[in-house]
Amino acid sequence: MAGEAPEPSAQERAGKAFPVSWDQFHRDCRALTWRLNEVGPFHAVIAITRGGLVPAAIVARELGVRVIDTVCIASYDHTKQGDLHVLKGISEAAMKLGGGTGKGLLIVDDLVDTGKTGKLVREMLPDAHFATVYAKPKGRPLVDTFITEVSQDTWIFFPWDTALSYHPPLRDGAA
Numbered sequence: 001m002a003g004e005a006p007e008p009s010a011q012e013r014a015g016k017a018f019p020v021s022w023d024q025f026h027r028d029c030r031a032l033t034w035r036l037n038e039v040g041p042f043h044a045v046i047a048i049t050r051g052g053l054v055p056a057a058i059v060a061r062e063l064g065v066r067v068i069d070t071v072c073i074a075s076y077d078h079t080k081q082g083d084l085h086v087l088k089g090i091s092e093a094a095m096k097l098g099g100g101t102g103k104g105l106l107i108v109d110d111l112v113d114t115g116k117t118g119k120l121v122r123e124m125l126p127d128a129h130f131a132t133v134y135a136k137p138k139g140r141p142l143v144d145t146f147i148t149e150v151s152q153d154t155w156i157f158f159p160w161d162t163a164l165s166y167h168p169p170l171r172d173g174a175a
Contacts, residue, residue: 016151016154016155018154019157019162020157020159021159025054025133025159028133028134028147029054029058029059032059032131032133032145033058035131035145036059036063036106036131037062037063039129039144039145040106041104042105042106043065043067043097043104044106045063045067045068045069045105045106045108046068046069046090046108046121046125047068047069047071047108047109048071048073048107048108048109048121049071049072049073049088050072052070052110054110055132059106059108067093067097069090069091069094071086071090071107071121072086072087072088073085073086073087073117073120073121075117084116084117086120089124090124098125098127099127101125101126102124102125102126102128103127104128105125105128106128107125107128107130108131108132109132110132110133111132111134112132112135112136112139112143113138113139114136114138115138115139115140115142118130118139118142122142130142130143130145131143131144131145131146132145133146133147134148134149134150134156136149136152137149137152138152
């Protein structure tokens with residue numbers, strides 16, 4: 001209707017900012033790998049794109065897993081979560097490695113938020129091990145392994161979504 005304010009984005013609703021640097025993200029991914037090392041071995045890593053690409057590369061390297069596949073699901077339009085769209089499914093070769101149910105496969109994503117994406121991928125690979133670097137309470141039950149839990153009202157600023165910029169001092173003339 002005319003005159004109505006647009007629905008606030010997930011970022012606007014979140015309220016709390018949690019910026020993550022490249023160094024911190026790499027440390028968190030390595031910490032995730034230490035936990036996963038006790039669970040494996042894994043036949044393949046399945047990255048949920050796009051957020052799962054970077055942690056999947058780090059985890060696969062650290063665990064010595066050479067087979068990496070992707071499942072491409074669109075759910076966010078920059079900051080607004082919408083309907084899920086499977087843009088690319090899991091390859092037949094990766095499905096075979098997991099016996100059709102995901103046994104011995106490792107699903108990796110940067111974050112589980114509401115759990116919508118995680119639930120969809122879980123349905124594709126019910127027996128796979130699902131790991132994320134960060135988890136929010138609504139999606140946490142879907143994940144087998146994670147490193148850091150943040151509140152549901154927190155917006156994580158990943159390093160690939162941010163850039164360094166100058167911020168003036170809080171007090172005028174303090175520079």
